């Protein structure tokens with residue numbers, strides 16, 4: 104076991120001494136992320152965005168101050184580029200639009216929503232829970248995630264006001280210092296306040312300035328999309344580089360030399376695989392660390408990020424091994440690896456959000472670790488926690504295990520000793 | 523002395539090609555045993571089987587009493603291997619290489635560190651220990667390559683052509699190291715295609731050609747096979763026909779054998795002085811100009827020539 108670890112650590116060390124490799128695994132993704140940030144105006148504070156005009160449908164059955172306020176939020180100038188809302192009266196029809204993939208999400212504001220928050224005419228309506236329904240389109244996780252984040256921002260503001268402002272309103276009513284009629288007006292004021300631009304941009308934060316944001320609002324930073332996209336793309340390079348080193352060590356004689364030392368072949372191969380895993384994890388964590396520090400990018404729940412990184416590297420390592428098991432020469436792995444890196448980046452949504460790609464591409468994309476990990480990173484960046492990660496984590500682990508098994512079978516047939 | 527290695531009928535096929543055709547020999551504890559043979563003779567293949575890297579197609583060997591096919595792990599502990607091709611991590615320093623390989627041989631902690639320092643001293647690279655191997659000259663790399671094989675103080679050391687392609691000084695240093703190691707009690711299996719190296723180092727020599735062991739014994743025993751003979755080497759110009767000369771010279775009385783190698787004709791005879799005049803006359807009759815002549819005492823080269831009709835070096 105110790106020898107396995109030592110071989111892996113040796114490979115990590117070698118990777119960090121290979122300047123050409125370092126440029127590709129660390130510098131390239133970093134610069135591309137930086138470039139994307141500049142192109143999209145991430146650093147000038149503009150909200151030019153790769154994702155725009157997200158179609159949604161809003162059904163406002165409430166028709167009262169708060170329901171209207173929410174509709175206005177989505178119709179505001181701030182979100183004009185990002186969201187394209189349509190209004191509907193029919194909640195069934197709205198859900199159907201989602202099912203048919205016409206829109207990214209449906210928001211259904213039920214009747215009596217405002218009343219449930221603000222007691223009117225002396226009724227204490229808070230007894231009955233009236234909830235806004237968010238009906239999202241699973242094939243557009245990113246877009247739906249953004250809409251959900253805006254909605255959550257609105258609700259968070261509402262909760263805040265209900266605690267501070269509204270409890271005092273209800274108290275005023277109870278104590279008789281405020282008439283129920285006035286309470287109604289107070290509710291409208293509150294709705295108006297909710298729409299205020301200041302609140303809104305903080306709540307939705309498409310302007311992405313984390314350093315000045317004071318609110319607890321959920322933000323979606325476009326770099327939260329590009330940074331993992333680029334890191335995952337070059338993670339595929341790292342795993343094929345690692346696979347390449349297995350065949351290179353064979354050709355250079357260090358692999359045979361390992362095999363004639365008192366180390367069994369399982370330890371040797373295990374060590375090589377561990378080296379690939381270790382290098383990939385180091386690469387991802389360095390990139391994540393650098394973008395957090397330099398771009399002030401929020402990746403989300405640290406434990407979630409760590410687990411997702413490990414799972415993604417595991418899945419990607421499986422692919423690296425499969426490529427190695429199928430290739431004959433180190434050079435072959437190099438070219439196949441580069442092709443796989445680009446194809447997976449496209450299929451996995453590293454360049455273009457999968458939401459904008461046809462459904463069949465999205466389905467094919469599921470074979471890539473990139474797609475699942477992007478899914479997970481988006482969830483985390485939008486404030487999701489560990490529990491929301493179970494699907495991508497499970498998918499990546501399953502992918503890794505399957506690929507390890509297939510590669511092991513192929514490796515068994517391939518003689519690692521003789522030329 | 524007991525045998526530390528006993529090889530019985532080792533055979534190795536690469537697909538349909540048989541590289542080693544049933545080799546048997548013993549190595550005694552404490553000796554230097556050389557396998558002498560030209561390129562492609564099967565030296566590396568034999569070493570690869572003995573070091574448990576390749577499984578023999580048939581046959582077996584015991585090393586320190588352990589079968590190479592049935593107890594490879596036990597064998598690995600007894601042997602150290604210096605492969606023909608340098609097998610090191612070029613982006614690690616010499617010291618890092620030695621530490622890593624020492625760990626692979628189960629060394630750790632203080633004993634690893636002191637052993638690494640000892641070996642660095644032994645291969646004369648203490649000063650350059652912190653430089654990456656890729657910055658080293660060929661000779662220095664060869665020395666690190668040897669150092670790796672010594673780390674765990676093996677009882678039996680395999681050295682596969684450790685002096686190939688290096689300058690005379692480095693070669694001298696390596697040959698001296700081998701002798702030192704042997705004096706300290708290490709048994710050595712040394713392969714080479716240089717007759718001089720085998721002659722200088724070995725107690726016993728096995729001559730290998732085309733996958734077969736064609737002669738085996740001490741140098742005295744081997745040279746006696748050639749008989750009380752000398753070799754007369756005739757050097758001729760590039761435009762001359764060596765085959766014609768060989769044929770002509772064969773007819774001279776007292777010539778046992780005349781073979782062609784490149785632009786030379788090697789003539790085996792009981793006493794070279796006796797035939798000199800006749801040989802020159804024959805050459806003149808055929809109009810072949812002899813540029814120069816050498817007389818050689820019987821040596822391993824002559825043995826090889828005697829047995830195969832070819833020179834050791836091609």
Ligand SMILES: Nc1ncnc2c1ncn2[C@@H]1O[C@H](COP(=O)(O)OP(=O)(O)OP(=O)(O)O)[C@@H](O)[C@H]1O
Nearest residue numbers: 521522536541560561562563564565566567568715
């Ligand atoms: N992996 C292999 N596959 C097929 N043939 C091989 C392989 N390795 C060696 N051979 C062949 O087997 C024969 C013996 O090779 P080997 O390397 O054992 O010779 P050697 O005595 O070590 O030669 P050299 O002095 O050149 O190192 C050669 O003809 C070689 O071409």
Ligand SMILES: [Mg+2]
Nearest residue numbers: 565566567606
């Ligand atoms: Mg060889």
